[in-house]
Amino acid sequence: MSYAAVTQFCGTNAIAKNLKICSELIYNVAQRGVKMVFFPEASDFIGINNEETLKLTKENNFFVDELRKQAINNNVWISIGVHETSPTPKHIYNTHLIISSDGEIVSRYHKLHLFDINIKDSPVLLESSNTLRGDKIIDPVESPIGKIGMMICYDLRFPELSLTLRKRGAEVLTYPSAFTIKTGMAHWDVLLRARAIETQSYVIASAQIGQHNEKRASFGSAMIIDPWGTVLARCPETTKPTFALAEINLNILKQLRINMPVIEHRRKDLFE
Numbered sequence: 001m002s003y004a005a006v007t008q009f010c011g012t013n014a015i016a017k018n019l020k021i022c023s024e025l026i027y028n029v030a031q032r033g034v035k036m037v038f039f040p041e042a043s044d045f046i047g048i049n050n051e052e053t054l055k056l057t058k059e060n061n062f063f064v065d066e067l068r069k070q071a072i073n074n075n076v077w078i079s080i081g082v083h084e085t086s087p088t089p090k091h092i093y094n095t096h097l098i099i100s101s102d103g104e105i106v107s108r109y110h111k112l113h114l115f116d117i118n119i120k121d122s123p124v125l126l127e128s129s130n131t132l133r134g135d136k137i138i139d140p141v142e143s144p145i146g147k148i149g150m151m152i153c154y155d156l157r158f159p160e161l162s163l164t165l166r167k168r169g170a171e172v173l174t175y176p177s178a179f180t181i182k183t184g185m186a187h188w189d190v191l192l193r194a195r196a197i198e199t200q201s202y203v204i205a206s207a208q209i210g211q212h213n214e215k216r217a218s219f220g221s222a223m224i225i226d227p228w229g230t231v232l233a234r235c236p237e238t239t240k241p242t243f244a245l246a247e248i249n250l251n252i253l254k255q256l257r258i259n260m261p262v263i264e265h266r267r268k269d270l271f272e
């Protein structure tokens, strides 16, 4: 039996403080025999503005190295969202890393879909103003809990991506996130459960929660969903760092995919 932990916390622009939160969560879940722990998008920091995000991305030379040590010390795999420098000096990458229990970065994904929106009663966000989008789908990664399909946050709205990962063998879809309050209230649960049901995969969605700074707040509600669409575990409604655990049972997944082979029923003759 393999257990996974999904986490939720309120990140700020204080990298060392966010690191301490992540380290304590790693220790706590490892004590419970968890094989892999999932952290939110932008776990290294949430910047106050584009300038600060660029500056912190360039300065930060310890966050990921320290997590790699924690992975070894606690014998646990880690999925985490961080910022990385990109080929263009004014833009960063919104990155999702998977770190093995040997401390190796076994996979790296750059967010494909950028969140450029202007909706009523919600802050205007223009992610493309400081972020370079990725241009590659990353093949699912072997891990102790199954084959992981890597995505980030807003990617959740593009089912082509999760379906492609499923066709390439994904068993667990991951969405490290920092959803806005307004879109989270309306869409978060529905989209996550839909992605689990239509791909017949586990979905693990870690989440930032609470007020990060004067301008930014996140919805939270980090959760683990099974391939039937049942929410197995959900972090509580608090801005304190929390985690929730669930068993990832690939036998259940395999049986469901045999009994209800939706992938084979797709009208490939009609759709591309």
Ligand SMILES: O=C(O)CNC(=O)[C@H](CS)NC(=O)CCC(=O)C(=O)O
Pocket: 041, 042, 045, 046, 047, 053, 094, 115, 125, 126, 127, 153, 154, 157, 178, 179, 180, 183, 184
């Ligand atoms: O800015 C950072 O450092 C971290 N990145 C984020 O928080 C990103 C881009 S602003 N947020 C989302 O994608 C929210 C998506 C969302 O809320 C939705 O799809 O409804």
